[in-house]
Amino acid sequence: MYSVTKHIDFCYGHRLLDYDGICKHPHGHNALAEIEVRTGSLDSRNMVCDFTDIKRIVKSWIDRELDHKMLLRHDDPLVKALQQLGEPVYLTDSNPTVERIAKLIFDYAAAQGLPVVRVKVWETPTSFAEYVASTNERHD
Numbered sequence: 695m696y697s698v699t700k701h702i703d704f705c706y707g708h709r710l711l712d713y714d715g716i717c718k719h720p721h722g723h724n725a726l727a728e729i730e731v732r733t734g735s736l737d738s739r740n741m742v743c744d745f746t747d748i749k750r751i752v753k754s755w756i757d758r759e760l761d762h763k764m765l766l767r768h769d770d771p772l773v774k775a776l777q778q779l780g781e782p783v784y785l786t787d788s789n790p791t792v793e794r795i796a797k798l799i800f801d802y803a804a805a806q807g808l809p810v811v812r813v814k815v816w817e818t819p820t821s822f823a824e825y826v827a828s829t830n831e832r833h834d
Contacts, residue, residue, distance in 0.1 A: 697732040697811070698741075700748040704761040708790040711767050720764070720772065725792075726816040727756065727799055731809045743808065751806045752799065760798075765790035793823040800825045 707722040729752050731743045763782040766773050767789050776783050788794060792815050800813040804827075814824035 695732055695734055696736060696742045697730055698743060698745065698748075699728050699730040700745050700752070702727045702729065702749070702753045702756055704756050706760050706763060706765050706784075706795075708765040709770070709772070710789045710791065711770055713789070723792075723817050725795070727752075727796075728812075728814040728816075729799065729803055729808075729810060730812040730814075731803075732811045733809050748803075748808065751808060752803050755802050756799065759784055760795070765795070791823070792817040792821075793825070796823050796825040800827070 704725050704727065705722060706725060707720060708717075709720045710717045729748055731748065733742050736742060763784045764772070764776055765784045765786060766776075768785045768787060773783060773785065784790075786794060786798075796813045796815040799815065800810055803810040803813065811827045812824055814822050816822040
């Protein structure tokens with residue numbers, strides 16, 4: 695089995711509703727996403743996937759949808775106020791936890807045809823969450 699991993703840095707803000715901790719307040723993170731793609735055989739270039747392809751596909755989506763945006767649950771009272779101010783917001787159907795962000799990135803990469811098996815998102819230098827493909831999501 696061959697695999698390659700691409701790191702993508704981005705910044706985002708969020709807060710968690712129905713949460714009794716400091717993350718209930720709006721705050722930001724400098725995140726690092728690791729996107730791992732895997733295959734059992736190499737392509738005609740002797741590659742799993744070109745790092746440039748991962749960057750073009752995934753980084754462009756992260757830059758457009760998540761980077762320097764406030765990630766909020768769709769029913770967060772801040773949504774309307776931020777939108778009225780013209781602030782960039784990305785809405786989620788559930789709390790925008792780092793676990794949820796990892797799954798969002800995974801789902802996008804997979805939908806674009808990348809043989810992604812794992813997305814790890816570092817929320818801080820010491821804390822990360824990851825989403826790993828289930829058996830039926832693997833492209834091995």
